[in-house]
Amino acid sequence: EIVLTQSPGTLSLSPGERATLSCRASQSVSGNYLAWYQQNPGQAPRLLIYGASNRATDIPDRFSGSGSGTDFTLTISRLEPEDFAVYYCQQYGTSPWTFGQGTKVEIK
């Protein structure tokens, strides 16, 4: 199965700063079928990005996804207070689909 490794484990930033989250796959993600999710405590994950770079419905344009093959990035251009959460990447190009272990974005 494809192993997704997210880095860093924790990102400490201030509101208004730029966040860059990485997701690296152990082998190429077929079709660039890579998604990003945000999870706040006690809530279900929320889809942010699908197909590596497509924003989901109602997702603000400060969130952007990029990358292909084995290296993918989620960028939050200017952190808002509600963006401090845990972020997961997920590949769905090759079964079994897999998640990364998550990156926590915390307030510095």
Next chain:
Amino acid sequence: QVQLQESGPGLVKPSQTLSLTCTVSGGSFSSGGYYWSWIRQQPGKGLEWIGYSYYSGSTYYNESLKSRVTMSIDTSNNFFSLRLSSVTAADTAVYYCARMGWRGIDWGQGTLVTVSS
């Protein structure tokens, strides 16, 4: 807009079988293109696929859980189910039902299942 809602007991005794149902509204099983899934999250941990089913009947089960998992789909009544047998405290988790498609996952709100005597 599809909506998914989990239901089932919140407390299960060790060695018994965990059974959950996911009711789907606003979406159809028979349209194809989607995988009907169960995902869990143990306390303080990340997300783990339990398995997924296609409307045609094909399934995938996580290798680590395969011997204990059964999933089924009732296309007539728009729900799908999970059964996990011989549970232990390690199966305590929030269980999510979900619809996986080429545009990513639509999630249920999740239900906490605690395994305890």
